[in-house]
Amino acid sequence: MTELCHLSLSEIRSGLHQGTFSAAELTEAFLKRIDNHRVLNAFIEVLADSARKEAQLCDTRLKRRERAPLLGVPLAIKDMILTAGTRTTCASRMLKDFVAPYDATVTQELKSAGAVCLGKTNMDEFAMGSSNENSAFGAVRNPWNLERVSGGSSGGSAAAVAQRLCAGALGTDTGGSVRQPAAFCGVVGIKPTYGRVSRYGVVAFASSLDQVGVLASNVRDAAILTGVISGYDPLDSTSVNQVVPNFEAHLGQEIKSLKIGIPDEYFIPGMSAEVEKIIKQALKKLEDLGAELVRVGLPHTNVAVPTYYILAPAEASSNLARYDGVRYGRRAADIKDLDELYFRSRSEGFGAEVKRRIIIGTYVLSRGYYDQFYLKAQKVRSLIARDFKCAFERHCDLIACPTAPSSAFRLGEKISDPLAMYLSDVFTIPANLAGLPALSIPCGFDSSDLPVGLQLIGKPWDESTLFKAAYAYESATEWHKRLPPEAGAGPTF
């Protein structure tokens, strides 16, 4: 039974079409697996009953020879994304009983494609975090080593995919929240171009940076899922009317003469020497496959993190102002007046990191500081975007670099040092600031047997080149075939 769960999404799809197994069997196998791996805490809510019902309906449709891109495929959805009729908590006490009154567009797209939703995955509260330790429902453990973080904020989705608790998952990525946990958990994670995927029904953290992303165990699966969720949505005014190509079309093509930019600024003192070595080996492999590596300069890289930690908290402070205890979400008990309604509902509902970021955001937007911080950061942002534009126009087709400066750190290691935590996003943040598509693909393991991820950053709307290059690398390596130890069987040091 468990072996079913180790099939790729595309194998599952074929198996269902050919009648090798049923959607009901498959869903049952995944539900059992989820139950056996509760120690990971990857799910906030497992939707066993509805998943079983959905699977039965899928079997009826499959028997009628109906076809849909994901018919019967069991997936998981980050709890930041609305799923009608079920709780969407954003891993926060503020929304712990909030039942989504409608589906996000991406949820609707998965449903139309016939997917089965196994449950809502754990995450850092309101997507703020890089370790999934900021959840009101407890931290997520890394399947490769239970004493390590899964990464964040889409830690639950990454851990679930890595441990084969689902055939794929949705996450969100604002500063690296799909790519970094993908790297830490040894799976593929992609953040599409800003505007490629609708944000309607996705709880807003930083509106100019948020994108829904995909986590999968291999490149083809990631390409399939990305295709299903991509597309213009009139319900999202930041959605762009850009043709969605078939992302699978270029998989298997050669990457000879593909120019890959290697930015000097992404190999920094303080990053793990082992990670640096593994990344350089991966780059060498790309060269062996025929790609041409060129050095590029992205001179404003060193101010990307401070820029992000001005803009994202500022946007968050505005977006989270809606949680006021009035219309939905937590309302404090026994309130006497309006002030108490606001202060107590919000202070009781939000966790420490969320409060920190709201305060930073409020500060940088306040009178006297707005020009010096917020406006200045927006200008720096345009310079960061321009760095990439120049590199792509003059030198390369895509950029390759590490996803994270280290492999998964220990639970508790950085939680008391917010700034140290923020620095783990140093390589992922620039792509969000510039709105570029970026993905992380497994490229090795360090001496602690923890996964390392290679990041590829592409031109706007050019996810196809990212998938092509990633697929070429994956086909020439075996990293994606390694599985984490079964729960209880792994090292815990």
Added chain:
Amino acid sequence: MISAEEVRKIASLARLNVDSDDLSRLSRELGTILDYIKQIEAVDTGEAQPMSHVHGIVNVFREDNVTPSLDSEELLKNAPDYCGRFIRVPLIVE
């Protein structure tokens, strides 16, 4: 560096309480973060324009037509306290 007083003031703008126990820790953390983000002051931004949307989309409109809205009953289900079609809130006008 940020004083406890200023932390309280900013937090209050965002309608957040800060426990006295948390105040010194929070001031320290915020001070470190604010010192860090100050780095951008040194960046020469020259003629650069502020970027709020990466693709420069502006003025996304739709036709002024009535289309079905979300169902009020469904939406009210998440209200902490409601009565009929109204959400009940504490008295704010004497």
